[in-house]
Amino acid sequence: MTLEIDVLTLFPRMFEGPLSGSIPARIQERGLAVIRVHDLRRWGLGRHRSVDDYTYGGGAGMVLRPEPVAAALAELRRDDSIAILLDPAGEPFRQAKAHELAGAGHLIFVCPRYEGVDERIRALVDLELSIGDYILTGGELAALVVIDAVIRLLPGAIDEASTAEESFSSGLLEYPQYTRPPVFMGLAVPAVLIGGDHGAVRRWRLKEALRRTLLRRPDLLEGRPFTAEEHELLDEIRAELDELGVGPSTSPEVAPAPAEGSPAGAGEPGSGQVDPAAPEV
Numbered sequence: 001m002t003l004e005i006d007v008l009t010l011f012p013r014m015f016e017g018p019l020s021g022s023i024p025a026r027i028q029e030r031g032l033a034v035i036r037v038h039d040l041r042r043w044g045l046g047r048h049r050s051v052d053d054y055t056y057g058g059g060a061g062m063v064l065r066p067e068p069v070a071a072a073l074a075e076l077r078r079d080d081s082i083a084i085l086l087d088p089a090g091e092p093f094r095q096a097k098a099h100e101l102a103g104a105g106h107l108i109f110v111c112p113r114y115e116g117v118d119e120r121i122r123a124l125v126d127l128e129l130s131i132g133d134y135i136l137t138g139g140e141l142a143a144l145v146v147i148d149a150v151i152r153l154l155p156g157a158i159d160e161a162s163t164a165e166e167s168f169s170s171g172l173l174e175y176p177q178y179t180r181p182p183v184f185m186g187l188a189v190p191a192v193l194i195g196g197d198h199g200a201v202r203r204w205r206l207k208e209a210l211r212r213t214l215l216r217r218p219d220l221l222e223g224r225p226f227t228a229e230e231h232e233l234l235d236e237i238r239a240e241l242d243e244l245g246v247g248p249s250t251s252p253e254v255a256p257a258p259a260e261g262s263p264a265g266a267g268e269p270g271s272g273q274v275d276p277a278a279p280e281v
């Protein structure tokens with residue numbers, strides 16, 4: 001099935017570069033996604049195709065008027081459409097939402113600019129998304145972030161093993177990865193990755209994904225169910241961290257974030273600790 005995407009923006013050219021190269025381009029060439037970018041001024045008001053106006057009550061900047069957005073949505077909407085407003089007050093965009101949107105048939109992105117939107121525009125859309133706690137100049141970059149995250153999850157877009165194992169898909173950050181050389185600046189690739197024991201590699205990766213998440217994003221572990229193996233690995237990790245005197249030693253539910261200024265990923269492979277079991281090459 002093809003995911004169809006319509007984008008409403010005052011700056012259509014902002015979409016050309018990011019969507020015309022690499023994986024996003026291949027996804028479109030293979031017909032997995034069709035992306036149409038529209039200039040919102042096409043639905044603008046009057047001779048000047050106006051789309052924004054001053055805010056009632058006074059204040060700096062212009063606000064997007066509701067009529068052009070309503071007219072554009074009336075023309076583009078279908079039964080299976082999800083209309084999305086990019087907005088700092090929207091639901092934080094996460095990988096689970098990317099998976100959900102990748103299963104849709106039609107997405108419409110509304111990209112405001114300037115001071116934001118007339119409040120009544122919120123009633124015209126199905127979903128409001130924020131890409132983080134900071135302010136961009138417009139919704140275009142936010143829409144591109146969402147589009148990129150969604151289309152790479154479409155069946156056949158990229159190797160499904162990569163999307164199944166990467167950060168957030170299992171509720172954990174991804175385990176550390178290595179390529180050649182076997183030793184770089186005195187830092188060796190962990191011996192288990194070179195040993196050819198697939199079971200041991202799988203268990204090591206799970207353990208290191210748990211360790212990295214516990215140390216860097218303990219919030220991700222809150223409320224996440226753990227398998228018996230994960231519980232066992234977390235106990236091992238806590239014992240190792242206690243021995244090193246770094247990181248949280250409490251349960252993941254209440255584990256504190258690493259202190260500001262403490263070395264990121266202390267105790268993790270790649271954090272400057274050389275694996276003594278690594279082969280000499």
Ligand SMILES: C[S@@+](CC[C@H](N)C(=O)[O-])C[C@H]1O[C@@H](n2cnc3c(N)ncnc32)[C@H](O)[C@@H]1O
Pocket residue numbers: 086087088089111112113114115116117129130131132133134135136137138139140142
């Ligand atoms: C300068 S911002 C407006 C900010 C607005 N006055 C406020 O304080 O919430 C202009 C537009 O950029 C987009 N934008 C800015 N930051 C965003 C974010 N973190 N996530 C999604 N969209 C964002 C939204 O479409 C927003 O309407």
